[in-house]
Amino acid sequence: MEKTGGLLLPGMEARWVETLGWRPSDRQREMFQSLYERILSGNRRLNLTRITEPEEFWEKHLWDSLRGVVPWLSRGYSHLKIIDIGTGAGFPGLPIAIAIPESEVTLLDSTGKKVAFLQTIVAELGIERAFPVVGRAEAIAQMSEHRETYDLVTLRAVAAASVCAEYSLPLLKMGGTAVLYRGQWTEVEQKEIQRAIGQLGGVLESVEGFETPLSGGVRHCVYLRKVEPTPDRFPRPAGVPAQKPLG
Ligand code: SAH
Numbered sequence: 001m002e003k004t005g006g007l008l009l010p011g012m013e014a015r016w017v018e019t020l021g022w023r024p025s026d027r028q029r030e031m032f033q034s035l036y037e038r039i040l041s042g043n044r045r046l047n048l049t050r051i052t053e054p055e056e057f058w059e060k061h062l063w064d065s066l067r068g069v070v071p072w073l074s075r076g077y078s079h080l081k082i083i084d085i086g087t088g089a090g091f092p093g094l095p096i097a098i099a100i101p102e103s104e105v106t107l108l109d110s111t112g113k114k115v116a117f118l119q120t121i122v123a124e125l126g127i128e129r130a131f132p133v134v135g136r137a138e139a140i141a142q143m144s145e146h147r148e149t150y151d152l153v154t155l156r157a158v159a160a161a162s163v164c165a166e167y168s169l170p171l172l173k174m175g176g177t178a179v180l181y182r183g184q185w186t187e188v189e190q191k192e193i194q195r196a197i198g199q200l201g202g203v204l205e206s207v208e209g210f211e212t213p214l215s216g217g218v219r220h221c222v223y224l225r226k227v228e229p230t231p232d233r234f235p236r237p238a239g240v241p242a243q244k245p246l247g
Pocket of ligand 1: 085086087088089091092108109114135136138155156157158
């Protein structure tokens, strides 16, 4: 048995219900545990995450991933088409695929090694509707099979907020939502993102500030909604959005 196989995630039944109004099934808890064990063993080769203690993994990877999609968890949505841009080791995309099992989740990252790892995790956990894809958001968002086809786009720790807006809004269907997972959120970022989304067909729907339930870390989730088609020239070619942010 793997040395890491013995570490157990906390159940946190009451915390899930109190904080998210949602309770994982036994099967979902087993899948979270398997995900944890596989990330720990993959970490030795790939340096995926610094977060390895059970409680910290629960809070900063599982809880944090699902906190951003509470509106879609508790209303029992299904058949959502979701893309997680810059998913890395699969966050927030994999916990979302486990928690909303009838959704279809594309896990996009520009690093081939991480995506290959995600392919093995998805197969081993039997997550049928998660699709790891290697590529850059700027390129994927110009392909007709991806552009304006998603209900929900998530981004955590990928780029500056207005850059995330340029990556995500072209991928959304009309009426779809982008969720930006942020730590602190400043007035300057708010002004920059307002200027960016005005050019991309989006509006700022809401900004939710909250603390993580165990360590009290500051988080903000920024929700953007697509209200008009994004002009074809966005996103600009690979690298340009980050070099010359729209905001
Ligand atoms: N979302 C994960 C990983 C964050 S690290 C988490 O929160 O744990 C940022 C990841 O975004 C890296 O794996 C990097 O390869 C990827 N990335 C950065 N820019 C990207 C782009 N333009 N398109 C696709 N992936 C990108």
